[in-house]
Amino acid sequence: MTLEPWLITVIEALIKVLVVIVVLLTGFAYLTLVERYVVAKIQSRVGPNRVGAAGGIAWLQPIADAVKMIMKEDFWPAQADKVTYTLAPGIAVATALLAWAVIPLNPAITVFGYTINFYIADVNVALLFxxxxxxxxxxxxxxxxxxxxxKYSMLGALRSTAQMISYEISLGLALVGVLMISGSLSLVKIVEQQSFWWFVFFQPVGFVIYFIAAVAEVNRLPFDLPEAETELVAGYQTEYSSLKFALFYMAEYINMITVSAIASTMFLGGYQGPFGILPGAHWLILKILFFIFVMMWMRGTLPRFRYDQLMRFGWKVLLPLALANIFVTAVVLVLIGK
Amino acid sequence: MEIIVFYLFAAIAVIAALGVVGLRNPVYAALCLAVVFVSFAGLYVLLSAPFIAVAQVMIYAGAILILFVFVIMLLSPPVDQGEGALKWQKPLALGFVGALAVQLVLVLALAVLPSARGSLTPEVIAQRGDVQVVGAALFSDYLLPFEMTSLLLLVAIVGVIVLAKKR
Known part of the structure; x- marks a missing residue:
């Protein structure tokens, strides 16, 4: 049986999408466990040690958590707007997953004369996407x-909008430096160019700005003002329970994985090993885990910003620094005649 | 294949646009507008203009409309029940709709719209890359308008600061 070429493309894309989603959702479940252990270690606690424990790790804890979430009552506030209330968690998860369409995961391999590319789409606007x-x-x-x-949910939502729009500017500008060196917006080309020298060596300032802005984008401590529990109960997710709450939680963790993957791809060479050693998806996974560990570490050690400090830091420190970084990069590129 | 995708996005855009006009709740109308923007982005991709598509989502749906939604939510206007409508509003609207319909039929019947191809054919774009084409045009032929835009934005920022500092 022979298939139409476009049908093969569609089927291949569907399989990739399915694999990426399954891996990300499983990864999310076990990251919650990792986070509990990391924070427990920082706070000199033991962490989960009952559910399916073997070798000091509660392997079945995420599954127990998931079952508990599903069994909980799905609570609806009486005055809630039914449509947006239901739609919101779905949008949060969908946008978190969408970014994976353009992230390259592995060098292409050829099986039985058929080349498999380990990305879902290679477009020349991937970075902007x-x-x-x-x-x-x-x-x-x-x-x-x-x-x-x-009102607490509303305040949390307003805070997060202002925060995310403010830090998005620095985030985008930090990536412009990489873009100027690579000369391409395609993540596949950007990764291929980093086979020996990672861009972090040329863009250390951009890298730091990106990481700080990314932590603010995913609303993690010390930037978690949208859900600051001491003042806003739980911010925008106060009223949510059961699976809808789980979806917001899932979106937060998948966003963590996504920004880590972007940081790895843009600055640390994605699937490329250090100085060209054994390229492959294992490097990407290691780098993502490293970034996520740093984020958990920050959560365990740093206190939360005050809101005016957060805004001042974003607009008066990160933004000028990102602009200066672009300026210096441009001058250097002209001087070396690239 | 392409035509199926076109009709899919076009249908979503039209339905969502009807929602923008027809829905009484302003938040829903704004959300429908976001759907219109995103489906337009899909149409731009079909026209091999991915840069415009992404800019459309990023700037209109992701930034400008968020501010709209922001303002609507903060003011929380009552859901429109149609009481405030002016008496002559309906006949006037019907007249305009009629004129537009006549215009549409005439344009389609007479094929007034030019169909000549510009110098930027899909082949040229595929060869040089969409972003490069847009960037080169922006910083050579359209440099003055581009710089004027930045001046305009500066004026807007200064204006906002003046208004905000007054109190």
Whole structure:
């Protein structure tokens, strides 16, 4: 049986999408466990040690958590706006997953004369696509906050909108430095160019700005003002329970994985090993885990910013620094005649 | 294949646009507008203009419309029940719709729209890359308008600061 070429393309893309989603959702479940252990170690606690424990690790804890989430009552606030209240968690997860369409995972391999590329799409606007999808992610939080019809939710949503729009600018500008060196917006080409020298060696400032802005984008401590529990109960997710709450939680963790993957791809060579050693998906996974560990570490050690400090830092420190970085990069590129 | 995708996006855009006009709740209308923007982005991709598509999502759906939604949510206007409508509003609207319909039929019947191809054919774009084409045009032929835009934005920022500092 022979298949039409476009049908093969569609089927191949569908399989890839399915694999990426399954891996990300499983990864999310076990990251919650990792986070509990990391924070427990930092706070000199033991962490989960009951559910399916073997060798000091509670292997079945995420599954127990998931079952518990599903069994919980799905609570609806009486005055909630039904449509947006339901839509919000879905939008949050969907936008978190979408970014993976353009991230290259492995060098291409050829099986039986058929070349398999380990990315879903290679477009010449991939970098902008990431930023566009990231900017859509705000809708999930805003609609969740507004749809709940609760003032704490609303305040959390407003805070997160202001925060995400502010830090998105620095985030985008930090990536411009890489773009100027690579001369391409395609993530596949950007990774291929880093086979020996990672871009972090040429863009150390851009790398630091990106990472700080990315932590703010995913609303993690010390930037988790949208859900600051001491002042806003739980921010935009106050009214959510059961699976809808789980979806918001899932979106946060998948966003963590996504920004880590972008940082690895843009600055640390993606699937490329250090100085060209054994390229492959294992490097990408290691780098992502490293970034996620740093984020958990920050959560365990740093106190939360005050809101005016957060805004001042974003607009008066990160943004000018990102602009200066672009300026210096441009001058150097002209001087060396690239 | 392409034609199926076109009709899919076009249908979504038209339905969502009807929602923007027809829905009484302003938040829903704004959300429908976001759907219109995203499906337009899909149409731009079909026209081999991915840069415009991504810019459309990033700037209109991701930034400008978020501010719209922001303002609507903060003001929380009552859901429109149609009480505030002016008496002569309906006949006037019908007249405009009629004129537009006549215009549409005339344009389609007479084929007034030019169909000549410009110098930027899909082949040229595929060869040089969409972003490069847009960037080169922006910084050579359209440099003055481009710089004027930045001046305009500066004026807007100064204006906002003046207004905000007054109190």
């Amino acid at each position: 990431l930023l566009a999808v990231g900017s859509l992610g705000i809708y999930g939080i805003v609609l969740g906050g507004w749809g709940s019809n609760n």
